[in-house]
Amino acid sequence: MDRSTSPLVEEADAAWEGRADGGHGGRARVAPVRKVVSLLRAELAERPLSIEARWRLMRALYFAGEYASPGVAEAKACFLEATHAADDCLTHLRMKAMESSSRNLSRATPVELVPRLAGDPEAASAFEWGGVAWGMYALAEGMLAAAREGVAGRVRDCAEAVIRLSPGLDDAAGDRTLGRLHHKTPSIPLVTGWISKQEAIRHLRKAVAVAPTSLVNRLFLAEALHDLEPSRIDEAISIAEGVVADTPDPKWLVEHERARADAKALLKTWRAARR
Numbered sequence: 001m002d003r004s005t006s007p008l009v010e011e012a013d014a015a016w017e018g019r020a021d022g023g024h025g026g027r028a029r030v031a032p033v034r035k036v037v038s039l040l041r042a043e044l045a046e047r048p049l050s051i052e053a054r055w056r057l058m059r060a061l062y063f064a065g066e067y068a069s070p071g072v073a074e075a076k077a078c079f080l081e082a083t084h085a086a087d088d089c090l091t092h093l094r095m096k097a098m099e100s101s102s103r104n105l106s107r108a109t110p111v112e113l114v115p116r117l118a119g120d121p122e123a124a125s126a127f128e129w130g131g132v133a134w135g136m137y138a139l140a141e142g143m144l145a146a147a148r149e150g151v152a153g154r155v156r157d158c159a160e161a162v163i164r165l166s167p168g169l170d171d172a173a174g175d176r177t178l179g180r181l182h183h184k185t186p187s188i189p190l191v192t193g194w195i196s197k198q199e200a201i202r203h204l205r206k207a208v209a210v211a212p213t214s215l216v217n218r219l220f221l222a223e224a225l226h227d228l229e230p231s232r233i234d235e236a237i238s239i240a241e242g243v244v245a246d247t248p249d250p251k252w253l254v255e256h257e258r259a260r261a262d263a264k265a266l267l268k269t270w271r272a273a274r275r
Contacts, residue, residue, distance in 0.1 A: 008046070009053055012039040016056070019063060019254065026258030030068040036060040051096075051122045054089045058082045058129035062136055067254050076140040082133035086158075089126045093117060110161035117165065124166035128173045131158030135177060143185055147192045152185045156194075171211035171252075176220060179203030183224040197228040215243045215259040216252070222263065226270060233270070240267050 015036045022029040040057040043050060065078030090110065097116035098105045105113065110127050117123035134154045138146030146152065155177065162174030182200035185192055204221040211217055218239050226236035243263040248256030 006043065006047070006050070006053070008039050008043040009050075009056065012036050012043070012053075012056060012060075015039060016060065023067075023254050023257075026067070026254060026261045028063070028068040028254045030064065030070070033060055033064045033068050037064060049092055051089060051092055051126055054085050054092070055122065055126040055129045058085045058089070058133045059125075061085070062129065062132050063254075065136060065140075067258065072140070076137075079133060079136040079140050082129075083137050086130035086133040089130055093123060093126060096120075109157045111157050111164070114161050114164045120165075124162050124169050127158040127161040127165070128169060128177075131155045131162065131177050132173075134158070135181065139184070144188075147185055147188055152181060152192045152195070155181050168210055171214040171217060172207035175203040175207040175210065176214075176217055179207060179224065180220050183220070183228065197224075200224045200228060213249055214252070215246060215248060215256040215263075218243050219259045219263050223266065226266075233274075237267065237270060240270075 015032060019028060019032045019036065021032050037057065037060045040053050040060060043053040044057065047053065061078045061082040065075040065082070069075035069078060093110075093113055094105050094108055097108065097113050101116055105116070110130070113123075131154070134151050138151045138155070141149075141151075159174045159178040159181065162169060163178070167174060179200050179202070182195055182197065182203065185195050187193060187195040201221075201224055204217065204224050207214070207217040208221050222236045222239040222243065225232045225239070240263040244260055244267065246260075248260065
């Protein structure tokens, strides 16, 4: 869809840019992002096949749940709605891919869809936020239970598709998500036996190399080093100290302020444990 023909999406994009207004210390006011969600729901009511509106809705619901929700139940409701949007988006992307293929792709994974969707400006973002939606749902539900439901595989497939379609998207979102997944997901034989601490570190180092100004990338790397490689605790502390001392990117103000606050809290815990 040509975004110029969709006033609601344009209005939602403008509202999204103001999501940090009135926020403080990594917390956002709910009203700005609630407006984004409302506009995108209205767009989807008019154009239910819109992929550009659906991935933006996932992004807004993630932000609402993670940074603006007043409590756990409200956050989980946001993440659950985002997973429904992710499933719908995958269905529509499969349909789109089949327009130029004789194969039945109705059950294709995001990675299997990549050859048919390369060059599609909406596909990478759809997979990015689909992976985030399922990842946040897993954290809210409990990683062990979510892993047994197959959520980890969904997040992995979305993140790998993003890496293949647009590796630098949103500060290396694919590598950041995949690294975080390998860090936080328990390894369960025959379910998530593919989880690897080495892959966690590799992907997060790559994310930092691609987007070194991302405080979120650096925070996640510091956490993974601390938790997975005890010999590198000094490096983890040094990275976290840099996150606290650095200046947030105005494009990701709330997100980076949260990263700074989280890094500060972790440093306090890590230093206390070493005494």
